[in-house]
Amino acid sequence: MTASTVVESGTANHAIVSRDRWIAERKALLAHEKELTHLHDRIARERRALPWVRVEKRYVFDTPDGPRTLADLFDGRSQLIVQHFMLGPGWDQGCVGCSYMADHTDGMTVHLEHRDIAWVAISRAPLVEIERFQRRMGWKFAWVSSNGSTFNHDFGVSFTPEERERGEVYYNYDMQAFPHEEAPGISVFYKHEAGEVFHTYSTYGRGVEVMMGAYHMVDLTPKGRDERNTAMEWVRHHDRYELAPSKKAAASAGSCCASHE
Numbered sequence: 001m002t003a004s005t006v007v008e009s010g011t012a013n014h015a016i017v018s019r020d021r022w023i024a025e026r027k028a029l030l031a032h033e034k035e036l037t038h039l040h041d042r043i044a045r046e047r048r049a050l051p052w053v054r055v056e057k058r059y060v061f062d063t064p065d066g067p068r069t070l071a072d073l074f075d076g077r078s079q080l081i082v083q084h085f086m087l088g089p090g091w092d093q094g095c096v097g098c099s100y101m102a103d104h105t106d107g108m109t110v111h112l113e114h115r116d117i118a119w120v121a122i123s124r125a126p127l128v129e130i131e132r133f134q135r136r137m138g139w140k141f142a143w144v145s146s147n148g149s150t151f152n153h154d155f156g157v158s159f160t161p162e163e164r165e166r167g168e169v170y171y172n173y174d175m176q177a178f179p180h181e182e183a184p185g186i187s188v189f190y191k192h193e194a195g196e197v198f199h200t201y202s203t204y205g206r207g208v209e210v211m212m213g214a215y216h217m218v219d220l221t222p223k224g225r226d227e228r229n230t231a232m233e234w235v236r237h238h239d240r241y242e243l244a245p246s247k248k249a250a251a252s253a254g255s256c257c258a259s260h261e
Contacts, residue, residue: 052198084185087123
């Protein structure tokens with residue numbers, strides 16, 4: 001085919017070129033990818049250089065092994081990553097987007113543990129509701145309840161009725177409208193040898209995409225994320241995908257947690 005040849009496909013009219021032309025354009029893209037890699041490395045260094053905040057408040061969580069403090073959740077390690085999982089009291093099921101993130105977790109925890117990192121999901125729902133949904137989804141990772149504490153609110157992922165009535169809440173380091181009582185996020189903590197715990201980092205909104213390995217794999221494909229209305233509109237709980245999903249169904253739903261920058 002010549003450089004001007006076009007193929008009709010579901011990805012719209014796409015140019016078809018010679019291999020030499022493709023290599024030239026691919027190398028131009030590679031230069032941009034290298035820029036992104038170097039920028040990612042620089043931001044990672046800046047992230048590690050952030051100052052820390054001592055966690056003064058004593059948080060206690062309901063866990064399958066009984067009450068545990070934040071320091072206990074490190075499970076003998078010095079670093080802790082928390083997924084703020086959107087599952088509020090009385091919810092029938094967890095947020096679709098948070099569930100999509102959690103689908104990536106069980107396979108990576110052994111690798112994190114060998115990098116001195118503990119991982120836990122924390123939700124405001126009571127433990128019995130967490131465990132019911134966890135059994136449905138077949139997950140094995142650690143998941144505890146912050147119900148009865150201010151942990152979720154203090155780390156910017158739960159909002160009081162009064163805050164929501166004002167029309168804006170403080171989320172992702174700014175005042176903004178947010179449609180839910182719970183929000184997604186990831187927080188990181190460090191515990192030194194004396195047992196003191198420090199908050200080192202949190203990310204919200206699209207920052208949580210760092211946990212979505214499959215999302216990044218989708219970005220490699222010709223169709224990409226194929227999202228036209230809202231972010232993650234095609235994502236479902238993994239036990240709710242249709243065998244032959246219709247385009248109409250895919251366009252009608254979206255994640256509750258990934259539409260905010």
